[in-house]
Amino acid sequence: MATTTSSSSAKGTVLNFNLSPKEIDDIVERLIADGKKLQDSVAAQTNPTFENVIVPLGTRENESSAEYLVTTFVQNVSTDEAVRDASMAAEEKLNAFEIESMMREDVYKVVRAVFDNPDEMSKLGPEDRRMVEKMEEGYRRNGLGLNKEDRERLGTINKQLSELSIRFNRSINENDGHEAFTREELVGLPDDYFEGRATKVVDGVTKYMVTTKYPDLVPALKLAKNENTRRRLIYAEETRCPGNIPLLQEAVQLRLEAAQLLKYKTHAEFVLELNMAKDPDSVMEFERDLRTRLNILADQELRELEALKKADKEAAGEPYDGLFIWDFRYYVNMIKERKHNISDEEVKRHFPMKEVTRGILDVYQEIFSLQFIRVENPPVWHPDVEMYEVWEAGEDKFVGHFYLDLYPREGKYNHAAVWPIRHGFTRADGSHEYPVAAMVANFPKPTPSAPALLKHSDAVTLLHELGHVLHSICSITKWGRFHGTNTESDFVEAPSQMLENWGWEPEVLRRFAVHYQTGEPIPEALIEKMVAAKNSCAGLLNLRQVFFGMFDMSIHNTTDGHTDVKENYLKLREQISRFKAGNADTWGCATFGHMMGGYDAGYYGYMYSLVFSADMFESRFKKEGVVNPRTGMDYRTAILFPGGSRDSMAGLEKFLGRKPNNKAFLRSIGLASD
Known part of the structure; x- marks a missing residue:
């Protein structure tokens, strides 16, 4: 069970979030100056080796990561607008410097010399060899194989894309x-x-x-x-972020230009080369096949929803005019309430925030053989934030820290996400730098008459995001660039998606779902109704995810950089999600932060990784026990421990004992597998 300590952090790096704009500027200038100095030194090597080229560059990445990550993180959580502005400016400067760094031909020359030296490469262990390969690949994909004119143009494009991304997401947060x-x-x-x-x-x-x-x-x-x-x-x-449409439109054009400079046909082809899916054809085949299967469910679901709305319209004496996007959540919820006799309002009385958080942490401690200790009076960025130490259960072995910032406030990041704010890595003396992660969410706050109460979907979100925290905390890699969630982008969600299943397991729910007034455990009958309702409208709900993935591919797997992002979004949403948009002029893609937050040509990964998550859960945890520490330790070892230091497929096959398949996933959403 989670306990408390009266002191501040006992071990690991204590990070400073109380930064002034001047301190942020100073950190940026120092990081850039130190980085340039190091790169100059490395580029001057006349006999390039792993030790005098790769190690210094990798060590700089390791050691500068905490300051970089904290300095750019505070724009999402600070209550001070001047600090948020300074943090955003810092991210622009640091990203611009990283782009410049990746365009240094003199540094690439010595990195490539190591990469091309079979004697050097043969001496390296798997993670060191992967470090050289990924470093060389990074320079090459940033244009170091191009002529001077094209290389300079690519550098300019990458800087522009970084700036556009920061402006786009800041607009979503603040408007x-x-x-x-x-x-x-x-x-x-x-x-x-x-x-x-x-x-x-x-x-x-x-x-x-x-x-x-x-x-x-x-x-x-x-x-x-x-x-x-x-x-x-x-x-x-x-309609809240109209200025984001031209930003996304410009980004699509620039991404295509960059990909074609590098001799790829489309931006998607460039991105997917590094992913598990490998190429756009595989992604589109996955999306089309899933859409076809889901439409079988959606046809019946739409008939049920239409009947409900027609009845409402008839009762009001109004003509039925179809299902619109503003009807989606309302009638999906009504189906759940009427078919399964269950409502969010009934359920949330059994999900008080404090008990749910404590209970989920307790369950995760048991499964993964960890101990979480809450720190009293921690050095944090807001009084709402909690800080936890993580230790190996029953051992005097420290693992890392994490922070929970769970309630909304002005100017704060307005969805749910986890930031790694210090990567773990191995220092030169062989000691370990401990990782730090922060979960940021916007769950309902307490009211004058009741504590904070979560919808069941909120509890599932908490399980999911804490899965990202565990991935960040439990990973142990030599190099920070491979730590934790730094995996292939179409696998990164799988470990967290797998843990969502715990929110549907009666054995788990009984541990923390209690009535906020009486403290009585959630009734068995209510759990049964919740589980029965799990796949209510699964066809339509999953088609919504297919739409997002196919919109992403429609603007990134094309040779037309001028494809209209706004019109594409509206057209595909109506075709795929099957709800009309109405006559009002809207621009929903202006708040689709994933398109400017690292998921460009990668949003399909949410559904793609669900296949892996369902297979892992059903094949191991469901069979061997959802709170089985032995299975949990196997999972830590095969999936969480290596981070991105090896191909994710290798870890999957180790954990499953075979290649993954989609049968468990199809069963999980109510479809028969082939």
């Missing part, structure tokens, strides 16, 4: 939409939704402010009976 509604317009929302909510009086009528932040938006889209209320909220969400 929330909002609408004001009367209580009548929000009929269907529970009483606690209104507690502490900002109001304004318009023409003598009190109206409640609803923002596009997730804790506001999602319950309203699921529960508000008034269709116009849902429509207004979707419009507010999908």
Whole structure:
């Protein structure tokens, strides 16, 4: 069970998040100056070897990572706008320097000399050899095989893309939409939704402010009976960042130009070369096959949803005009409530935030033979943030730290994600630098009448994101660039997706799902209904993910850099998700942060990695026990421990004892496997 300590961190690196804009600027200047000095020294080597070229470059990566990661992380969590601005500027400068660094022909020359030296390469162990290979590959994919003019153009493009990405995601974080509604317009929302909510009086009528932040938006889209209320909220969400459309459009053009400079046909071809899927044809085959299978489920689901909306329209004396995107969450939720006699409002009474967090941490401690110790009065960036030490269970062996920042606030990153803010690595003297990770989320806050209560989907999100934390904390690699979640991008979600299954296991739910008032465990009958409802509208819900993946490929697997991102998004969403957009002019892709956050030509990876996650869960944990420490340790050893220091397929096959397949995944969503 998680315990507390009265001191600050006992071991590992204590990171400083209380940075002023001036301190951030100073760190950036020092990192850049030190990096240039080191690169000059390495480039001057007349007899390039692993020890005098690769080791210094890799050591710089290792040792500068914490300052780099913290300095660029605070833009997502700081309450001080000046600090967020400085952090964003720091990321731009540091990314620009890294791009410049990867374009240094003199450094590439000595790296390539090591790579081409069979005597040097034959002496290296697997991770060191992979380090040389990935380092050489990185320089080559950044244009070091090009002529001077093309190389310089590629460097300019990469800098522009970095700047566009930062501006795009900052806009999403800081430009929330909002609408004001009367209580009548929000009929269907529970009483606690209104507690502490900002109001304004318009023409003598009190109206409640609803923002596009997730804790506001999602319950309203699921529960508000008034269709116009849902429509207004979707419009507010999908029109809140108009300036992002030209940024994404420009990024698509630049990515294609960069890929073609490097002799690839499309940006997707360039990206996928390094992934498990390997090429665009494999991705499109995966997406088309999945879409075909899911449509079998979706056909029946749509008939059920249409019947519900037609009945609502008939009761209101209005004509039925189809299913729209603002109907999606509402009627999917209604199906769950009516078919399975279950509601989010009933369920969330059994998921108080404090107990759920404690319970999930306890379960993870048991499965993975770890101990989490909460630090009192920790050095953090906000009073809401908790800090934990991680130790091997029953051993005096420190593992790392993690932070939990779980509630929304102004200017904060507005979804859920995990940042590695210090990679683990091996120092020159053989000692270990301990990893640090931070989970940032936006779960509902406590109200005057109740503690913070989670929807079941929130609890599943918590399980998922803590899976990323475990991946970051439990990995042990020599080089920081391979640490933790630095795997192939279409595998990185698999370990966390696998752990979502624990949110559906009765044995696990009984450990932490308790009524927030009585403390009574969640009733068995309610668990049975939740599990029965798991695949409710699975066809439509998964088609939504297929849409995102196919939109991504539509703008990145093309030789037309001017393909209209806005129109592509709207057209494909209606075709694939099968809900109409309506007549209003919207631009939903302006808030699709993944397209400017490292998932370009990679969003398919969410569904692709689900195949691996389902196989791992069903084949090992479901058979051997979902809280079986022996299985948990096998998983740590095969999947979490190596990070990206070897191909992920090797770890998968080691853990499964065979090659992975999609049978468990298809069964998990209610489809028969071939």
